[in-house]
């Protein structure tokens with residue numbers, strides 16, 4: 568039987584629902600759009616357009632992968648974040664809407680027209696750094712990651728977005744290897760899930776996201792213990808930082824940054840009102856009188 572766009576959407580949705588997936592309507596629509604080379608508007612304005620046999624086969628394959636709990640972003644190889652579209656692979660964390668809280672903060676702190684340099688520690692797909700650079704064309708960014716495979720994805724994303732001239736990438740263990748470089752803004756979304764919690768996460772995360780992007784050590788705070796003093800070291804006097812945290816890590820991460828000498832430390836909430844981003848600054852140089 569030949570399916571049209573509407574029938575394809577309905578049958579994909581029914582299969583995903585039967586597999587017990589949350590959010591089958593949107594997932595099914597995204598898979599139909601990709602398999603049929605259609606836009607969201609096409610499904611509404613041209614619902615009786617028939618899929619070709621090849622498109623039906625592709626859709627069936629996509630739905631089977633989603634039934635096995637592979638994330639839609641992996642099936643499609645892309646994910647929208649803030650105002651940009653990013654290529655994603657199994658080597659990078661799929662960018663999350665929660666992380667947009669950090670981008671929003673950075674753009675407010677560093678208004679349009681301002682020239683500044685930014686360091687993204689654990690750059691992954693490039694989501695945070697590239698979202699900021701795309702809107703601040705006078706800014707330059709350095710993205711660091713310990714994963715060479717992740718850096719390859721971030722480089723490709725920078726090139727696809729026309730941002731290669733503003734972005735540089737370096738393989739490294741947090742700030743080791745940065746020598747005397749210093750930055751106006753340092754951002755990071757480090758791994759922050761306690762090791763033993765990972766096995767109980769939903770399959771989309773547990774089985775498909777890189778462990779390196781998730782595992783924050785026994786209590787989830789291992790990366791922040793290193794990052795707090797290292798970020799303060801590489802910030803320029805008066806420079807700002809913003810790090811993403813887990814919903815229950817506010818007190819511990821704020822304390823680590825205060826101990827490291829940061830000023831103005833506070834936590835921003837995400838749209839779901841969870842504590843999400845710890846921000847602060849390095850004290851400006853004191854004037855000698």
Ligand SMILES: C[S@@+](CC[C@H](N)C(=O)[O-])C[C@H]1O[C@@H](n2cnc3c(N)ncnc32)[C@H](O)[C@@H]1O
Pocket residue numbers: 659660661662663666688689690691692693694695711712713714717739740741755756757758759779780781
């Ligand atoms: C939670 S992911 C964040 C990716 C991306 N910034 C985002 O927000 O979507 C954490 C990233 O930190 C990287 N990472 C883990 N340990 C690291 C280390 N010691 N030094 C540098 N990067 C590290 C991982 O490879 C991963 O890409």
